[in-house]
Amino acid sequence: MGLQLILLPVDYENDSSAESYTIFHCDKEYYLFDQIREIEVACFPKKFIGFFEYEEQFRHGLIKETPYGEELTYALVKDLLRCFPHPEAPRNQAIWAYLSKLSPSTKVGLYWH
DSSP, rough: OOOOEEEEEOOOOOOOOEEEOOOOOOOHHHHHHHHHSSSEEEOOOSEEEEEEEETTEEEEEEEEEEESSSOOEEHHHHHHHHHHHHHHHHHHHHHHHHTTTSTOOOOOEEEOO
16 A cells, blocks of 8 residues: 555635645655655644545545644645656646646645555
8 A cells, every 4th residue: 555645735724724625646656755755844733624534535624633643734835846846647747737826835735644
């Protein structure tokens, strides 16, 4: 099975929460995963609502941590695009094309599972 990454771009944010209705399953490109692990990330300072995996099914709701017990972190779009500008896998190319159309300061949840 191995490590997987889901990107959750923030679609809505206010003073008390951030929400994502967008879910991107990245194809396994370990070089990409290594690069993402090297960029500056932060924990969400407020509650985050988005899609998550629970017992091999995806649900929508409050996400406090990953299945590994780590706090949910985020990176900025500009940092994701800069750390790995040319993914090789077609799915990841499509995800990066989508991200490139967002504001560079958009937060993207990093859900490792």
